Amino acid sequence: MAVYKYVIVGGGLSGGSAVEGIREIDKDGPILMMGGEKYEPYHRPPLTKQLWFKKKQVKDIFVHDMEWYSARGVNLLLGTRAVGLDARECTVADSSGRTYAYEKLLLATGGYPRVLGLPGGDLPGVCYFRTLDDFLTLQPQIAEGTSVLVIGGGFIGSEISAALNVNKANVTMLFPSPYLVDRVFPESLGRAITEQYRIRGVNILANDAPVSIEKDGELYVTRTRNGDEILTDLVVAGIGIVPGVELARDAGIQIEDGIVVDEQLASSAPDVYAAGDNARFPYAALGRPMRVEHWDNALNQGKVAGRNMAGASESYTYMPYFFSDLFEFGYEAVGDVNSKLETYCDWIKENDTGVIYYLADGQVRGAMMCNVWDRVPDARELILKGEVMAPAELAGAVR
Numbered sequence: 001m002a003v004y005k006y007v008i009v010g011g012g013l014s015g016g017s018a019v020e021g022i023r024e025i026d027k028d029g030p031i032l033m034m035g036g037e038k039y040e041p042y043h044r045p046p047l048t049k050q051l052w053f054k055k056k057q058v059k060d061i062f063v064h065d066m067e068w069y070s071a072r073g074v075n076l077l078l079g080t081r082a083v084g085l086d087a088r089e090c091t092v093a094d095s096s097g098r099t100y101a102y103e104k105l106l107l108a109t110g111g112y113p114r115v116l117g118l119p120g121g122d123l124p125g126v127c128y129f130r131t132l133d134d135f136l137t138l139q140p141q142i143a144e145g146t147s148v149l150v151i152g153g154g155f156i157g158s159e160i161s162a163a164l165n166v167n168k169a170n171v172t173m174l175f176p177s178p179y180l181v182d183r184v185f186p187e188s189l190g191r192a193i194t195e196q197y198r199i200r201g202v203n204i205l206a207n208d209a210p211v212s213i214e215k216d217g218e219l220y221v222t223r224t225r226n227g228d229e230i231l232t233d234l235v236v237a238g239i240g241i242v243p244g245v246e247l248a249r250d251a252g253i254q255i256e257d258g259i260v261v262d263e264q265l266a267s268s269a270p271d272v273y274a275a276g277d278n279a280r281f282p283y284a285a286l287g288r289p290m291r292v293e294h295w296d297n298a299l300n301q302g303k304v305a306g307r308n309m310a311g312a313s314e315s316y317t318y319m320p321y322f323f324s325d326l327f328e329f330g331y332e333a334v335g336d337v338n339s340k341l342e343t344y345c346d347w348i349k350e351n352d353t354g355v356i357y358y359l360a361d362g363q364v365r366g367a368m369m370c371n372v373w374d375r376v377p378d379a380r381e382l383i384l385k386g387e388v389m390a391p392a393e394l395a396g397a398v399r
């Protein structure tokens with residue numbers, strides 16, 4: 001059996017960042033990284049943004065090139081899934097029957113797309129958009145007038161719809177909420193952004209949901225709860241992810257929505273860590289456990305996990321931010337930006353430019369900077385201060 005000081009399961013951003021973290025401390029302990037996809041770690045945000053606008057090419061999205069890994073002595077097993085974990089014996093088995101022993105293990109398994117549980121939800125060709133392969137499959141099918149039904153009005157659905165619209169596809173969006181990105185946007189902003197989509201020609205079917213998908217010749221026929229029948233060339237779905245916890249769960253590791261880790265990102269099993277989309281960690285600044293499905297968290301959490309695997313004993317106290325671009329509307333957000341919280345919108349230009357504060361018991365818990373850039377550090381400071389403030393006192397607090 002091959003023996004490694006470090007085994008990383010998952011070849012996404014948090015896995016790639018963990019290599020950096022390990023090597024900051026341990027220059028030569030053997031590392032094995034097992035990745036289910038056939039690519040070395042890459043950034044996913046461009047899959048719904050720059051790659052569609054010709055601002056980036058596929059070669060630009062990799063976290064590091066292959067030489068970077070070989071220069072750091074990383075054995076990259078791509079296109080290989082871990083299928084079994086024995087956390088007592090400290091071994092991991094892969095899909096081809098090989099077993100590896102580890103001293104420290106990182107589960108950086110991210111998440112996989114939630115699938116529609118309805119007739120036709122698993123039809124071949126229905127694209128649950130998440131990976132580079134999904135982009136490489138979808139992009140060549142898009143030409144002027146290609147009709148696409150996008151199911152889901154959250155981050156992925158909204159971003160991919162904007163990208164397809166800019167690429168002249170004929171996009172229909174179907175989602176159960178009254179307006180886009182409703183889990184984060186206050187109602188007035190959500191409605192204004194949804195209207196922008198309409199103005200650009202996206203057909204919006206809000207307050208509705210699919211009940212079945214069928215194939216009729218070359219077309220997909222999607223029937224909805226409200227009785228609509230939508231015929232399109234393509235169906236793309238973005239309805240959230242399920243955290244990749246199976247290996248951990250089957251090994252008896254504590255799961256609660258994600259893999260439960262402590263402030264040093266260690267799981268309930270000795271020498272097993274988790275980071276990224278799959279990890280439920282104590283979010284120090286908010287004083288409660290959270291699982292965060294965003295790029296900046298995967299980047300920074302993966303690195304701290306790697307450092308701790310190599311002996312650093314550091315707490316993850318970082319406050320990750322996230323970002324999104326919907327046509328001309330871009331934002332950066334940090335903290336708890338749940339639209340169910342009380343919000344105070346400090347607009348410079350209504351529903352376009354300004355800062356939204358999210359409050360609980362008078363304390364700022366989160367902030368979203370809309371078309372306002374590089375102010376994340378100020379927002380972090382405000383959240384950390386934890387002062388009780390009247391909403392009106394927040395005018396101009398972050399600018």
Ligand SMILES: Cc1cc2nc3c(=O)[nH]c(=O)nc-3n(C[C@H](O)[C@H](O)[C@H](O)COP(=O)(O)OP(=O)(O)OC[C@H]3O[C@@H](n4cnc5c(N)ncnc54)[C@H](O)[C@@H]3O)c2cc1C
Binds near residue numbers: 015080
């Ligand atoms: C299209 C898209 C656009 C996005 N845009 C933004 C954005 O604009 N802003 C933002 O903040 N965030 C964005 N995100 C979210 C961000 O990309 C994720 O938070 C980040 O990719 C999480 O990284 P991760 O390494 O934890 O997980 P993942 O990226 O899911 O990587 C996990 C990897 O592990 C592999 N794996 C899983 N199980 C196994 C196993 N058993 N064996 C081997 N390998 C396994 C998977 O195949 C996968 O390659 C976007 C995500 C997507 C999909």
